[in-house]
Amino acid sequence: MHPARGGRTPQTGGSGASGERVARRIILCDGVEAARLWARIGADDEETLTWVPREGEPRARPPGFHALQGGLSAESIQKLNPKVGDEFAVVSEDTSFTRTAVTVIGQSAPEAPVLVLSDKVDGEDLPDHPCLMNTGLRSLIRDDVDTEFSHLSNLRRVVDLRALMAPREKLGILLQPDPDPDGIASAYALRALLGRKSPTAPLISFVEVKRPENRAMVEALGIEVRTVAPEEIDEFDGLALVDVQPTVFGESPPARLRSVDVVIDHHPERTGYDTVIRDIRTSYGATATILTEYLRAAAVEVRPKLATALVYGIKTDTQLLGRETSRHDMSAFAYLHGLHSAALLRRIERPAMPHEALRALGRALSSTTVEDSIHLLVLGRVREDVIPQVADLGLQADGAEWAIAAGLVGSDLVFSVRNVGYVRAAGEVVRAVVEGLGVGGGHRSMAKGIIPLKAFRQVYGDAKRDTIRKALHTAFVQAIRGDT
Numbered sequence: 058m059h060p061a062r063g064g065r066t067p068q069t070g071g072s073g074a075s076g077e078r079v080a081r082r083i084i085l086c087d088g089v090e091a092a093r094l095w096a097r098i099g100a101d102d103e104e105t106l107t108w109v110p111r112e113g114e115p116r117a118r119p120p121g122f123h124a125l126q127g128g129l130s131a132e133s134i135q136k137l138n139p140k141v142g143d144e145f146a147v148v149s150e151d152t153s154f155t156r157t158a159v160t161v162i163g164q165s166a167p168e169a170p171v172l173v174l175s176d177k178v179d180g181e182d183l184p185d186h187p188c189l190m191n192t193g194l195r196s197l198i199r200d201d202v203d204t205e206f207s208h209l210s211n212l213r214r215v216v217d218l219r220a221l222m223a224p225r226e227k228l229g230i231l232l233q234p235d236p237d238p239d240g241i242a243s244a245y246a247l248r249a250l251l252g253r254k255s256p257t258a259p260l261i262s263f264v265e266v267k268r269p270e271n272r273a274m275v276e277a278l279g280i281e282v283r284t285v286a287p288e289e290i291d292e293f294d295g296l297a298l299v300d301v302q303p304t305v306f307g308e309s310p311p312a313r314l315r316s317v318d319v320v321i322d323h324h325p326e327r328t329g330y331d332t333v334i335r336d337i338r339t340s341y342g343a344t345a346t347i348l349t350e351y352l353r354a355a356a357v358e359v360r361p362k363l364a365t366a367l368v369y370g371i372k373t374d375t376q377l378l379g380r381e382t383s384r385h386d387m388s389a390f391a392y393l394h395g396l397h398s399a400a401l402l403r404r405i406e407r408p409a410m411p412h413e414a415l416r417a418l419g420r421a422l423s424s425t426t427v428e429d430s431i432h433l434l435v436l437g438r439v440r441e442d443v444i445p446q447v448a449d450l451g452l453q454a455d456g457a458e459w460a461i462a463a464g465l466v467g468s469d470l471v472f473s474v475r476n477v478g479y480v481r482a483a484g485e486v487v488r489a490v491v492e493g494l495g496v497g498g499g500h501r502s503m504a505k506g507i508i509p510l511k512a513f514r515q516v517y518g519d520a521k522r523d524t525i526r527k528a529l530h531t532a533f534v535q536a537i538r539g540d541t
């Protein structure tokens with residue numbers, strides 16, 4: 058990123074004829090080489106360029122530069138007539154030069170901020186100064202160059218992808234069974250990248266989108282994921298897998314899956330299949346990040362709907378940029394954040410609550426207690442997506458380190474768990490709670506468990522609200538303590 062040019066704030070010490078003056082940047086280069094480098098980088102017109110010739114160096118003046126009269130001293134800095142608002146930069150790879158420069162600037166212009174540009178001088182070696190920063194020199198530009206090269210290698214992928222897929226009449230973009238937001242967003246982005254629509258490039262999966270929060274995503278964004286039978290994939294003359302690899306589909310996946318066209322994923326690399334294009338980046342927190350880099354490199358316009366899908370994909374796969382997040386994910390997220398629709402994202406993350414669920418919540422809240430730092434809300438029969446929302450809310454209770462929302466969904470007792478993050482991992486606790494009764498798991502601070510009501514009744518006699526409350530409370534207390 059280049060600093061804005063010519064946007065310097067004018068010094069407004071006095072308005073009108075007498076005092077108005079533009080603050081200067083005074084550049085102090087150590088030797089002719091540093092000065093020439095600075096000139097080549099493109100010295101700003103408003104910079105005062107000075108250099109201190111080194112011993113034995115030709116005294117030929119680098120263009121635009123003036124030698125610092127009298128060498129590096131407080132007096133020679135004074136001659137530059139520094140004023141309030143002026144800023145200094147010291148360009149040097151030499152520690153003793155830099156130390157001296159910072160010291161003499163401090164003596165003659167104590168108020169002036171100093172920026173040290175160097176790849177070799179360590180900040181620790183610099184004298185105390187109230188307003189000093191140090192950063193790289195060549196490495197600054199180098200970082201930008203490296204970033205551009207990484208865009209370029211992403212563009213290479215995009216060019217290859219487009220060339221490979223252009224002649225294919227029917228491209229299937231295959232997701233894992235019961236696709237998650239990262240997969241859905243990535244597939245949606247791949248289709249946009251290839252400039253195709255759903256009739257010729259449908260998003261497909263062997264098992265429909267099931268989880269309520271994932272359904273909320275496809276519904277809010279109007280993304281269709283078509284459920285296909287394994288034999289149906291023979292119909293596609295192009296097959297791209299995103300956020301998944303072919304050998305994930307069981308012991309004997311459909312033959313067509315042994316040789317595919319594209320695999321883009323961030324899960325650990327698997328073998329046992331062929332693909333023309335393979336882009337697996339295991340250090341990435343989300344496949345959506347890879348696709349975001351493609352879109353960015355190819356300068357594809359990212360519309361709010363697509364940006365929202367990708368933001369949500371990255372958020373959910375990285376636990377909101379928590380665990381297992383790379384700088385790539387951060388950078389993709391920042392890029393997308395300016396493009397996404399906050400309203401759409403809210404609709405996905407906070408789906409509309411049915412009135413019945415609000416009344417159930419009201420009843421549960423009317424007898425709310427936080428015991429053993431656990432806030433447990435038993436809702437009765439509710440729509441499944443209400444449960445995690447209530448768990449989120451429950452964690453806000455004063456004194457709660459754990460929030461559990463439980464409800465009856467179909468023939469199951471379903472509960473969502475949230476914690477404050479610095480206690481035992483929620484996933485572990487839930488696994489201990491459901492042990493021998495049902496299924497469950499999750500992450501550090503959020504988890505979900507399902508216990509068939511039949512199994513629950515066998516152990517606890519009935520599935521009345523109070524029975525559920527007592528059973529869950531006891532089980533959680535034990536599991537949090539690690540007794541189980």
Ligand SMILES: [Mn+2]
Binds near residue numbers: 239240300342344374
């Ligand atoms: Mn993923």
